Amino acid sequence: MDQLGGVGAGIAIALENFFPPLPSEVILPLAGFAASLGSFTLFGALFWTTLGSIVGALGLYSLGRWVGEARIRRAVDRLPLVDVDDLDRTTEWFRRHGRKAVFFGRMVPIFRSLISIPAGVTRMPIWQFTAFTTAGSLIWNSIFVIAGYQLGENWYRVEPYAETLQYIVIAVVVIAVAYAIVRRMRSKAEHNTDESAGTDK
Structure with a gap:
């Protein structure tokens, strides 16, 4: 961090969008710690890391626009247990609530990166x-950068809390996906049963 400076911190955060295993929850407080040592200013840490967040997010947004809704529909149509109607409902929801999803999504581990893709697919105004x-990025980055700045050499104490938050998010997502799959399987089973009953009649 001393060698790369604020620009390096920004590049690391930009790369985190494409490679989530690079944890912003470690990079950001470390940038704050470096700022407390005078390697660069606190403002510089916030500016460069937020700029990195924006650049990385725009990269994934552009990927979403390039893939487009038509390609996504064709891919979903080939997947088992997934209905194109579900995609349409999700897309419509994102068109209505996309601004809130992007804002709050930038403050949620894992989704920080992923939220940019549907924004591009639905062609949210850039x-x-x-x-x-x-x-959203400025709020998230400020929390961790300032924490690292205030904690100084103890900046690493932020990491366990961030990991706990990430595990909670992963658990919620897994439960939600499992529930959606079970619900879809039950719906298809009921539909097949009704069709069989109609045929018997």
């Missing part, structure tokens, strides 16, 4: 995407 990404 100025809106950039504005809400900036706001």
